[in-house]
Amino acid sequence: MISTTLLVENKKMSNLTWFGVGGCSKYYLQPSSEENLVSFLKDNQLDLPIYPLGAGSNIIIRDLGFNGIIIHFNKLKEIFIDKQGIITAYCGAMDADVARFARNHSKTGLEFLIGIPGTIGGGIKMNSGAYGSEIKNILIDVTAINKNGILKSFTVKDLQLDYRTNKLSHEWMFLKARFKSSNGSKEQIQKKMKEIIQSRKMSQPTGQKTGGSTFMNGKNFKAWELIDNSGCRGLKNGGAVISNKHCNFIINENNATATDIETLGEIVRKKVFEKTGKKLKWEIKIVGEK
Ligand SMILES: Cc1cc2nc3c(=O)[nH]c(=O)nc-3n(C[C@H](O)[C@H](O)[C@H](O)COP(=O)(O)OP(=O)(O)OC[C@H]3O[C@@H](n4cnc5c(N)ncnc54)[C@H](O)[C@@H]3O)c2cc1C
Structure with a gap:
């Protein structure tokens, strides 16, 4: 059964967060595809809390660990662009990779993501921002999934993103998101990203x-x-x-x-x-x- 084979029991979490601390998660799942995740959730019989994890750059997992299932989104990280220029990223994609993807397609507006060391999922949850922009300004909508494997789309308005918060119920985990951007010059985009990286090195x-x-x-x-x-x-x-x-x-x-x-x-x-x-x-x- 997919549900059991994908699950790791008593997974040490300390090397999955930036702080490098914390105990074990009772169960840990690292889905490698959307189908994997959906079928795990549909089949799951464990009556335990589920907690999504991205790059672990904004989180402390306590020393006694987490008595539930941690779903690590880091393998769901595909990024693509459609004919209208809309960029879609799975929520385990690193913000910086999405910024570089946009640059490679001469799309401007996502440069600020280069400096945030998290994933798109964590970024939406936190409405992450830096250097005068935030996720709220670029997000069109996000497909989310709940513990029963039900998928639902939410517009940026539905989420009511505000400074480091959103109003969506915790039952929803973010799966893939669509972003708007404008056409720009690759050189200018690269220049801006370089400035952001330099400035962060000075201040953080x-x-x-x-x-x-x-x-x-x-x-x-x-x-x-x-x-x-x-x-x-x-x-x-x-x-x-x-x-x-x-x-x-x-x-x-x-x-x-x-x-x-x-x-x-x-x-x-x-x-x-x-x-x-x-x-x-x-x-x-x-x-x-x-
Ligand atoms: C050196 C450093 C610099 C930083 N600079 C900035 C900055 O300039 N601006 C800024 O806003 N933040 C900054 N941060 C904080 C952090 O990088 C962001 O909040 C980032 O968006 C968190 O993403 P993550 O994937 O690491 O999330 P995690 O730390 O893994 O999780 C954070 C929260 O997001 C939730 N989450 C993660 N993935 C999903 C998902 N798929 N669905 C639903 N919820 C999910 C988790 O459950 C948790 O509640 C910085 C952190 C570090 C370490």
Whole structure:
């Protein structure tokens, strides 16, 4: 049966997330095609929560692991373009690959994706953005799938994408998405992408075990400023540290556990609240058993 042969039991998750921490997932599935995924979900008899995973660049999986099924979308990554110039990407495609695909077809508007180290699925979930654009600006619609293997299409309006959030029920996992773009010059697109990459190297820690921005900005504040003003730059807990370069980033500096990282985040939230009265909200998703 497809359902059982595809499933891996007690899968170690730490090397599948950027932080490099966390326990095992009770079950793990890495579908290699849409049909694979649909038939697994239709046949699945396990009464356990299901959680989609992309590139693991915005997530902490707790040390005690996840008592459910993690569906890893990273093999569903085909990208194509139709005669009208609409780009379709499966949701396990890396954002940067979609940016390069658009450039190769002289399509502009997707350059910002070059700097986001996640997948299209994670990008839609988080309405990821950078350098003046966000997923909301380029997405036309997405085909999603639920735990019963039912497919449904949602327009960008249906999703109500906002700063790092969407309003769609958690029961839906993103499978493939269609993006709009305009015709552009390959050279100009390449130039813009190069500038984005350079600029990120200057402002963010690179080559580190991190989850990107830890907390969301508020309407009237930048999370990093509150963290800095509350004396948290460089703060450590176990093997985890608040980056000196960008203090809204937590780094797994020295064999941190997921608990070290989560606790450091909570210490920062407390210090910021005591100093400014503002409650920081986690941007990073935290998953698993306590
Ligand atoms: C160095 C660094 C720099 C970063 N810079 C930026 C930036 O500039 N802008 C920005 O917005 N973010 C940034 N991030 C955060 C992160 O890269 C984005 O949020 C990214 O879109 C997450 O994608 P992912 O595939 O890694 O998602 P994951 O971390 O795997 O998952 C994040 C969330 O998305 C959900 N998800 C993943 N795939 C699917 C799917 N197919 N269907 C439904 N839900 C899904 C997961 O369940 C989880 O809730 C940065 C992170 C790092 C480490």
